[in-house]
Amino acid sequence: MLITRSDVLDEGQSIFVKNLHDFVRDRLAFASSLIVLFFFLLALFAPLIAPHDPYDTDLMRRLQPPFWLDGGEISYFLGCDALGRDILSRLIFGSRISISIGLAVVFISVSIGTIAGLIAGYKKGVADILISRLCDILLGFPYLIFAIGLMAMMGAGFKNIILALAYKEWVEPCRVVRGETLAAREMEYVEAAKSLGASSKWIMFKEILPNILSPLIVVSTFRMAYVIITEASLSFLGIGVQPPTASWGAMVSDGREFIYDAWWISTFPGFAILILVLSINVGSQGLRDAFDPRFHR
Amino acid sequence: MKFSKILERFLQLIPVLLGISLIVFFMIELTPGDPVEIMLGDEISTPEQEASLRHEMGLDQPVHFRYYRFISNALVLEFGQSFYHRRPVIDLITERLPATIELTIVAMFIAIFTAVPLGVIAAIKKNSFIDKIATVGALFGVSMPAFWFGLILIMFFSVQFNLLPVSGRITYDLEVPNKTYLLLIDTLILFRLDSFFDALKHILMPALTLGLAMGAVLMRVTRTSMLEVMSQDYIVFAESKGLKRFRIICWHALKNALIPTVTVAALETGSLLGGNMIVETIFGWPGLGRLVVEAIFDRNYPIIQTAVLLYATTYVLMNFIADVLYTFLNPRVSL
Numbered sequence: 001m002l003i004t005r006s007d008v009l010d011e012g013q014s015i016f017v018k019n020l021h022d023f024v025r026d027r028l029a030f031a032s033s034l035i036v037l038f039f040f041l042l043a044l045f046a047p048l049i050a051p052h053d054p055y056d057t058d059l060m061r062r063l064q065p066p067f068w069l070d071g072g073e074i075s076y077f078l079g080c081d082a083l084g085r086d087i088l089s090r091l092i093f094g095s096r097i098s099i100s101i102g103l104a105v106v107f108i109s110v111s112i113g114t115i116a117g118l119i120a121g122y123k124k125g126v127a128d129i130l131i132s133r134l135c136d137i138l139l140g141f142p143y144l145i146f147a148i149g150l151m152a153m154m155g156a157g158f159k160n161i162i163l164a165l166a167y168k169e170w171v172e173p174c175r176v177v178r179g180e181t182l183a184a185r186e187m188e189y190v191e192a193a194k195s196l197g198a199s200s201k202w203i204m205f206k207e208i209l210p211n212i213l214s215p216l217i218v219v220s221t222f223r224m225a226y227v228i229i230t231e232a233s234l235s236f237l238g239i240g241v242q243p244p245t246a247s248w249g250a251m252v253s254d255g256r257e258f259i260y261d262a263w264w265i266s267t268f269p270g271f272a273i274l275i276l277v278l279s280i281n282v283g284s285q286g287l288r289d290a291f292d293p294r295f296h297r
Numbered sequence: 298m299k300f301s302k303i304l305e306r307f308l309q310l311i312p313v314l315l316g317i318s319l320i321v322f323f324m325i326e327l328t329p330g331d332p333v334e335i336m337l338g339d340e341i342s343t344p345e346q347e348a349s350l351r352h353e354m355g356l357d358q359p360v361h362f363r364y365y366r367f368i369s370n371a372l373v374l375e376f377g378q379s380f381y382h383r384r385p386v387i388d389l390i391t392e393r394l395p396a397t398i399e400l401t402i403v404a405m406f407i408a409i410f411t412a413v414p415l416g417v418i419a420a421i422k423k424n425s426f427i428d429k430i431a432t433v434g435a436l437f438g439v440s441m442p443a444f445w446f447g448l449i450l451i452m453f454f455s456v457q458f459n460l461l462p463v464s465g466r467i468t469y470d471l472e473v474p475n476k477t478y479l480l481l482i483d484t485l486i487l488f489r490l491d492s493f494f495d496a497l498k499h500i501l502m503p504a505l506t507l508g509l510a511m512g513a514v515l516m517r518v519t520r521t522s523m524l525e526v527m528s529q530d531y532i533v534f535a536e537s538k539g540l541k542r543f544r545i546i547c548w549h550a551l552k553n554a555l556i557p558t559v560t561v562a563a564l565e566t567g568s569l570l571g572g573n574m575i576v577e578t579i580f581g582w583p584g585l586g587r588l589v590v591e592a593i594f595d596r597n598y599p600i601i602q603t604a605v606l607l608y609a610t611t612y613v614l615m616n617f618i619a620d621v622l623y624t625f626l627n628p629r630v631s632l
Binding site: 137143 | 312313314316317320321324325354436438439440441442443444445446448449451452456465567568570574575578579589590592594596598601602604605608612613616
């Protein structure tokens with residue numbers, strides 16, 4: 001194998017730190033992750049940042065345009081919706097829904113997927129067949145359809161969205177972990193741990209897991225983008241987060257009736273989804289390039 | 298490629314399809330509350346009516362028996378009655394299916410005919426301006442929520458410039474008698490050009506919305522595989538023979554580079570069907586996706602169940618076709 005300059009580690013430098021350096025050097029990816037961080041902070045401190053109460057209706061301000069148009073006001077920066085609620089404040093609060101659902105679903109599904117993938121890859125045999133078949137079956141459902149079907153049955157609501165998305169979402173991390181584990185179980189360090197008498201639980205979680213963390217992190221971040229778009233789609237269709245809760249998908253849907261006279265209601269929340277998802281995607285690509293050896297340039 | 302291999306791969310579909318049917322069946326079981334009461338909704342009903350519906354849905358029978366009945370009925374396309382429409386579910390679905398199929402085909406055409414040339418150019422002129430634009434465009438394509446992109450198109454082409462109609466399949470007074478149920482073909486067969494262009498105008502925005510994400514994926518696949526092929530020995534050899542570059546690209550390279558693209562296109566067509574709920578809702582497209590969304594709000598479980606089963610089956614079959622296609626185009630890979 002050809003050893004390129006960036007593959008050589010400085011003395012005392014860990015691979016993780018070196019990869020992190022590679023990631024930070026990728027300016028576009030780094031900038032994108034800063035944007036993602038910005039959204040996270042927005043979600044975390046929403047009540048402090050939002051200029052108005054996102055649920056405060058004021059019919060005098062019904063369909064008030066953004067400040068740069070006639071009739072707009074600087075204090076209602078992005079205008080108001082059909083009930084006179086401040087769009088900027090609703091956008092800021094809406095980030096809480098997208099991000100908390102994204103994080104919750106990814107956390108649950110990655111945890112389940114990792115355990116299932118480790119067991120399937122390490123134990124092989126019956127466990128592997130059962131888990132892999134289940135993955136095949138779940139992969140047989142187009143993503144959105146599965147979630148829509150579940151939501152239709154379970155009813156809308158915050159907790160149900162997380163469940164509906166997590167039911168299928170664990171498959172992708174599971175497949176990645178299984179593949180990596182299959183390769184890792186043949187490595188010398190696993191052999192060594194085995195001969196020292198380590199239990200399979202120890203080998204799976206203390207030996208293999210830390211070594212396959214990079215691809216796992218990469219797949220988690222990519223899936224986060226997917227989950228956010230799907231949640232927004234469900235809320236757009238009206239079977240996700242219920243009104244009056246501010247969620248970006250529902251806000252786009254609210255504005256549909258008014259595209260002739262109030263374009264801003266739908267445009268801004270959709271744009272927020274685009275920016276957040278785009279940044280996560282670009283950031284994930286950067287992470288993959290830096291952390292996954294197969295993508296090293 | 299051996300026939301027995303294809304058969305074997307086909308037989309492997311059976312456990313997957315059975316598993317899918319099991320999950321779809323249990324979706325109803327997951328429903329909180331009494332399905333009969335929910336289906337009857339606000340309608341005033343006598344206990345006899347409730348009992349008869351309960352019997353008709355088989356809810357008075359043990360669960361394994363009901364699953365057996367569900368499967369055996371599904372195999373002969375018998376999905377029960379839609380209580381809300383008072384018609385068989387399968388009729389409602391076949392009625393809406395052509396509109397969805399037409400939309401899917403047009404979306405696929407748009408995606409393939411923009412993504413493949415763009416992907417090839419991006420690969421040949423790697424790191425050029427076009428390559429960067431195409432790569433960034435593809436990233437936007439996968440990150441853009443379809444429902445928002447559709448609305449932006451409407452704001453631009455319908456509201457601002459009044460060029461394209463906002464919703465529907467065809468203008469009311471330009472409708473033509475059904476032959477194939479695909480309007481674009483029907484209007485052409487009957488030489489009704491005014492109707493044809495009207496239908497074309499109606500389908501343009503929904504197809505573009507649906508095709509965007511697929512095009513983005515196809516562009517990336519084409520670019521990657523073209524890059525790989527262009528570095529192969531036989532291409533270098535063809536170049537050193539002094540063949541024209543255009544001929545090398547179109548004849549020698551593209552033939553091999555398109556193998557992954559074709560496979561992914563088949564896969565994506567399966568998942569395209571999943572996206573049409575959103576797109577059909579935005580553009581008021583009278584297809585299957587809208588029927589399902591309407592059914593969700595009417596709590597019309599038989600339709601939802603059937604549609605989910607149908608979507609999943611199509612998706613699995615498209616996966617199978619993609620696999621077979623891949624080995625057919627690339628004999629070095631076996632199933």
